[in-house]
Amino acid sequence: MPVVKDFELIEHTADVGIMAYGDDLKEAFANAARGMFSLIVEVGSVRETAHRDIEVTAPDEESLLVTWLNELIYLFDAENMLFSRFVIIELDTARLKARAYGEPVDNTRHRLKTGIKAATYHMVEVDRSKGCRVRVLFDI
């Protein structure tokens, strides 16, 4: 069955989440990151003028997903970086290496929507039964 969408939003009373899909885990993790930035900004308005190399480790795949997204939240909050494209270079159960492409916030072109405090472990899921599907909820 072909994957028809990259990600969708999950609603939650206090917060919001992302269900992201991919043919493999790398693609699903990249789509989760893109889904997360779609909450922050119109991703189409983000140019690829800069990049950040990211390497994170965690004890299992679910933690790796949360840690990866929290690293991106940190880069947004501390360095004002918005990202629109993600290339996952390496991904195994304990380690992720990626390059995220984007640019610093420019208030003349970017209309920021929602701030995200963190990705949480609540109901986090990595499901490989039909393609790859990952779920994460945010505190916003």
Place this chain on the structure above:
Amino acid sequence: MSWKKILNKIDDYCWEVPVSYKEGMRVPGRIFASEDMLEHIWQEKVFQQVANVAFLPGIVPYSLAMPDVHWGYGFPIGGVAATRIRDGVVSPGGVGFDINCGVRLLRTNLTAEEVQPRIEELTNALYNNVPSGLGSKGRLRVNEKELDDVMVRGSIWAVENGYGDAEDVEATEESGSIKGADPRKVSAKARQRGIPQLGTLGSGNHFLEVERVAEIFDREAARAMGIEEVGQVLVLIHCGSRGLGHQVCTDYVALLGRAVQQYGISLPDRQLACAPIQSPEGQSYLAAMACAANYAWTNRQCILHWVRESLVNVLGKSRREMGLEQIYDVAHNIAKIETHTVDGKSLTLCVHRKGATRAFPAGHPDIPKAYREVGQPVLIPGDMGRGSYIAVGTEAAMQTTFGSTCHGAGRMQSRAAAKRSQRGADVVRALADRGITVRAGSMGGLAEEASEAYKDVDEVVDITHQAGISRKIVRAVPMGVVKG
């Protein structure tokens, strides 16, 4: 299945989730709510979350939920969990990402009649004077050393640097500086997020509100707070520890998530990650949490200063003439080491309040002298349209909720649903029709915070009053609102 088959009624405002509800619960849950509210609480699966919190080692004697409870990520928002410090755990998720998110209230001698003609100007001045919104940077420029001071000394640091005075510190929970802060336990990432954001309101549900007293329920208690009459103007500040607190929580949920297995703790939800209070991980979290809490108090102290400046500039009167005194400042996302009586025994506990306010009674040594006779002021913001309350803590709260009560109205609607059902511009118009001026950084953010997204604060506060866990003193309604 209906909630009626699950809950045991304790009284009209207190309902028990028995330990049989979910295998692994160490203690029952107790939800403070009216019967009318339970259907919604049940549908939101809050019972499940209250039950999950009851898994925490060392929890006594109940996993508690206040009437504004709603579904959170892991712990419910509006939850209180007390664990024995001897053999219990501390959980960063039981505090939340916005460590020491809280509320500060300023009184004035001004009347609504005086302020109403200038409300637009005043709201604009507040908006311009207090940095707010996503990605905003503070007016303060602290270096690494100063950040250490902020994290250790809290409000006192702000006062020493010209933001407010000693009386403000007196009128702050923990005197604006919780003990045990150790900056070495705060990561470089948290520091990097915190440095530029000191002195900012933030976004989301954080706000500044100019309000007028609409009703006084207890004149004597109101007088102790400097509130004499209906129409008197107050200013409410609601914000927290910004990116610094968020990163501290992120770091420690990850760290304690790894410690859980090591300590042989079994949990139904990974966001409840915890470690024994006496363990190195538990102690490190408490030391880092204290840093973030102190940062939040500094943040609100600086913002208070700019609020006073704005009032002086717009109204052309001195601070003294306007009587700009702080009533109180409460934390509603925090873990505190407190002594309580459980089953007739005095125990030292770690009381997690996540979306809950401390509500200590008259006579308690930890509350300022000015309030010893009436009880600790509890500041309960509602939503932008319906206003807010001042209550005081009670002896009943001490006996049933570890001296805790609600923290606000509590969300009813998801942010996305709120945005679908109304646009930011409609919210502005609806408020304007009622004479309320709003300035907001983001229209989408404004729609998310519309009145309809929240439970009715009147109902929530009435339940805390009927249940006896706090006593309502004053109701105030908004005149001008600044949203991040």
